[in-house]
Amino acid sequence: MAPCEHTSRVAPADLWCHCRLDFDLAVVSIEDGQGRPTQREEELVASSVIVERNVEVPMRDATLTRANVFRSSGGGRVPTVLVRTPYSKDAVLGQTTTLDPFRAIDAGFAVVFQDVRGRFESDGELAIFEEATDGVDSIAWVAGQPWCDGNVGMTGSSYLGLVQWLAAAQRPPSLRTIVPINIGRPPYMHELCYASGGIFKLGYVLWLISQFFGPETARRRVSAGRADSDEIRRVLGASDHVEDLARWRPLPTLPLFLENPVAEWYEAAIRDDAASGDDPDALSEHFAKIDLPVLNVGGWYDYFLPGTLTNFTRMRENVGLEGADNEQRLLIGPWDHMLNSRSAEYDFGFAAGAAAMDFTGYQLAHFSHFLNADTKRQALLPRVRIFVMGENVWRDEEDWPLKRSRPEAWYLQRNWRLSTERPAADERPDHYLYDPAEPAPTLGGAVGLPGLVQGINVGPHDQRPLEARPDVLVYTSELLRRPFEVTGPLNCTLYAATSASDTDWIVRLCDVHPNGASRIVAEGTLRARHRNGAGRSSAVRPGGAERYEIAMAATSNVFLPGHRIRVDITSSSFPYLEPNPNTGHRLGEDGTDEIVPALQTIFHDPARPSQLLLPVVPR
Template identity: 35%
Template sequence: MSLSNQRGPFTVSHERDVIMTTRDGKRLLADIYRPAGVESAPVLVRRTPYGNRNNDLAEVFNEADFYASHGYLTVVQNTRGRFGSEGVWYPFVYEANDGYDAIEWAAHLPGSNGRVGTFGQSYGALVQYLAASQRPGHLITCIPVSAPLAAFENYWYQRGALELSWTLSYFLNMALDALGGTGDVDRLAQLETLTADPSVRFSPLKDEALRHMPLADWIGTFGAGAPFLADVLHHSADGAYWWAVDLRRQFHNIDVPMLHLGSWYDIANWDTPQYFNGLREQAMSERARENQAILMGPWAHLLPYSQPTSGGTGDIDFGPEAVTSLVAVQLAWFDHYLKNDGQDLPRTPVRIFVMGENRWRDERQWPLERTVFTDFYLHSAGSANTVDGDGTLTAEFPGPESSDRYQYDPENPVPTAGGRFVGGGVRNQDKNQARHDVLVYTTRTQDSPVELTGPIDAYLHVCTDGPDTDFVAVLCDVHPDGFVQNLAEGIVRGRFRDSFDDPQPMEPGAVYELHVPLGNVSHVVAVGHRIRLHVTSSNFPRWDRNTNTGEPIDKVTHIRVAEQTLFHDALRPSRLVLPIIPA
């Protein structure tokens, strides 16, 4: 159903460029959508750095119109330094205070009844958590959709590996916006030549651009369009710079009910359940702790999220139940808390889409209480390379076994094929699993369905011949027709094996047990299918290529080929831990 077909009973009037002044004197611009004839209405606030009349908000009947037509005074504000709002935009840094100010300002607008909720996706979701941590007095509830939690562990970086393609495409997109009114025609023209498809928002860059070294050169390429890239690259280990916007450190300061929306193929797959559980355990009041809910769908990082379809997640269709009106879900939540002064949850705390069966299911907690975390051990006779190798995956503990080896050449990285990132989703893994630098371990064919619902972890015993390298693990469902569906993936950068804020070089030849979290999933492996794990050392251009030298990522200009060994014997049992739900 289209958004316009879900129009409410009220006609909507618009006010443009309404000024709000922040506590430090910056004037931020907002558009206000008013339900006609409503003298006192609850307020919804969305804050965005992408322009309050751009993208989905450029539609004749957009999300803000939808809420206003259902009786909400709806405010859409451009964040500091963006699209006419004064000040300097720096990702995340000003959003806590500016968000507080926006909520309190909106609560006192003419026609407001003083009860405020917030909504928004991605960046627009993170700003909600940041504002809520300041406890604005008129904030009643929030619905963040796909929000990053800890930028070093899972946003600009993934556990120490730079999210190369996303970081560069994002900052390029923001630089084009920032430079558009400066008259810097030459730099704009140069930047526009770098994208693979200029017509696609956040398009990946061209391959030759993504391979450019050193990465520090991008600071000059973007120039004034994205000066903060220098800080992202300079802070290549966790620490105070990242902790300032790590919301895990603020859960105890949040005191409102929240509906956390996410999805299995989304960049925030790891983050969304952590927000839900973190606030369930640590939110300030008992009411806030008891009024947290989560919904996880089968989608990728949709732009926008308001009307998911059964597709849009790569090479798969998740069936009719995946076609969901998220605005209707959000409206019911807002009505409960803002119009009806709800005191208890209006829905079950956990609602998940079970892929494979392609249906929704309600639960009480995450992970599910009945989960049986089960070890599946990697086995081979020493030749697990490629899908034609002898790698297997079983519940049997290993005995004496030969190790598996491969060379990782950063000049010939394993190409990204789907996953959890903007533009990702499901892709057939068959070509990557035909490579000699990919180790493949597969179960027997399933004679009964196996449900995997929960967090997934791999523990790999490995060694390398240099001071640093990466190991990548990808969990797959092998269909009877040969299609290999990626379900989850993760990476560990060797120097961060023990600590994100105190990286240490690897000792060449030393054996380490590396923990590779693969995020969350809910998927039924059907009869006739097989479970597969593949292990390699790159996923490019999603993550930057580890050069195997141990040098700083922004300065390194040369690479070396690494000799990788994976052990799976009785003393070094490499394993995959799967969250199995009993039938």
């Protein structure tokens, strides 16, 4: 074993942990200066757990990464769970998305938390999307340690899920299973930067640049004498002015990005301009390489949910994996990207929380089945477990999408009605003016934004402030008399015209409560020029009616008696999505003086029946 900075039989400093020792649940704070553990708790930890900090893990090019190793003091070789993170191995414990290493040890596992290349205690330069070989090397290192029995699993959320997929595609022999949480599908660059339908996720990219890439990379540049401390201050201060940054045009000239250590990555994201999109051949090739069971975890309000569901369904279809259909698992909660089940406005109840449903225990049951010998295996988890919003209950299913769901069309009607009846012959279109200089603000849903702006904007927010705007059209059903369940992927067929040569369409499904609150359930987006699919972008004819198929995020929601179903239509969500300048030019080419307003027309007549197709579960 390579020399390490610190080896201890107590948990390291600056960590919060929940330890189950001697079958007692003890909450142990190891934070200096406050809430020190009792002597009995220290004795329990010291007698059962060894923590080795900053253990050197060499990569094939001799770059040294570093890891913290949590293992039992009882000796023996045990299966091991590897967590590879860019967010600091010393800071991940206690987060909702993080596997509790002390419970894992109690269940018969060792756990390794590793800083990826170029982050925090690890040497080298961060190479996003090039984590495959480092993942393979890390898995081989773990499997070769005297305390590992050669069976390795992986877990982690977001980037920590990305590195799992990249490593799994290389088929490392010791990797037995992965648990990717809240991460999209390949090509990852595209899904990181573009919403469904090809709209640039401006607010999320601002977070990537200003808060993910920027601070640590800038710190390293200062330490190496390649930059001064002003660079760190610029990067850290950027997220305090999100809307100012987001309004900058042309995008490629934004000073933050020009001065940022990852400017090349940002420029590549803009150049992509949604050209890649969904490539069925590339997806098939990617998943054909992966030959292991996967527990996919996501949230109804996570911005990577479409990719999470695609990963599950494509792995089940993977003909190259024997038993693939039987070994893939899916867990979806009412969560945002950090597995929170409550927003600033709404709480799905205690049982909805990741802690309440024992997310660590759920992962350990999965690892116990696929990492242990047959004699120690636990039973397989349910194939699909979802949280049904509205009724706010967990439910196990045998498939996804649900085979028993039935598509039901709900049509836009005159007088702002939403109905299962087809439109009448004398229906007239509705109009609104979309001005990119005054875009509708982001308010809830599955969004990603910098800093505190994210915390106050994610989840099932009341849409009434937006619905009062003149650039948002609102269609509402009659009062529901019985429970109405919608579970599965949604789709909107929108017949529309614009006075511009390009524009955006945003469609939202909302649950209107008896008190009038209009809570967003799901959303779909489409940049008009991408209406024909990936690689077939074309300008629209100004004033001409077009049929747009808008794929919306999946959901599971019961509209309760006394509630109403609502559809909102608009063209912007700022700053999460880049406001379309309506010029038809490629992303980043337009200055402030070039953007133009667009008159939008929504048709709902017999020949052009705009509709929302809902996956209804019979009751």
